[in-house]
Amino acid sequence: QVQLVESGGGLVQAGGSLRLSCAASGRLTNTYAMGWFRQAPGKEREFVAAIMWIGGATQYPDSMKGRFTISKDNAKNTMHLQINGLKPEDTAVYYCAATGSLLERDYDVRFSGEYDYWGQGTQVTVSS
Numbered sequence: 001q002v003q004l005v006e007s008g009g010g011l012v013q014a015g016g017s018l019r020l021s022c023a024a025s026g027r028l029t030n031t032y033a034m035g036w037f038r039q040a041p042g043k044e045r046e047f048v049a050a051i052m053w054i055g056g057a058t059q060y061p062d063s064m065k066g067r068f069t070i071s072k073d074n075a076k077n078t079m080h081l082q083i084n085g086l087k088p089e090d091t092a093v094y095y096c097a098a099t100g101s102l103l104e105r106d107y108d109v110r111f112s113g114e115y116d117y118w119g120q121g122t123q124v125t126v127s128s
Helices: none
Strands: 004-007 010-013 018-024 033-039 046-052 068-073 078-083 092-099 115-118 122-127
Touching: 004 092, 018 033, 018 092, 018 122, 033 068, 046 068, 046 078, 078 092
Parallel strands: 010 122
Antiparallel strands: 004 018, 018 078, 033 046, 033 092, 068 078, 092 115, 092 122
């Protein structure tokens, strides 16, 4: 059983930066990937970034490329999302998530339904 906790959100001015963190309480051994999603009020959950737990390959939607950087520390069971050049439209609750085992199946990390574990979310608010 994996439990995830996000941190690092807050209120920031447009153009600023934030570094979000996600800590896992359980071992992520054999986890296929971890990812970040965000959800604004009244909107669907949106894929932000994903990283393969073993190997470290990253994946971003075209709309997120450039300003968003996902990283991880396997030894510390943590991952991070660096967001630069924040814009008001980045305002959302940001969630970290983990898939199941890479030994079980393949995963399309772009879709929220592919993830088994979710954090509680951390609020990012960007002021104009």
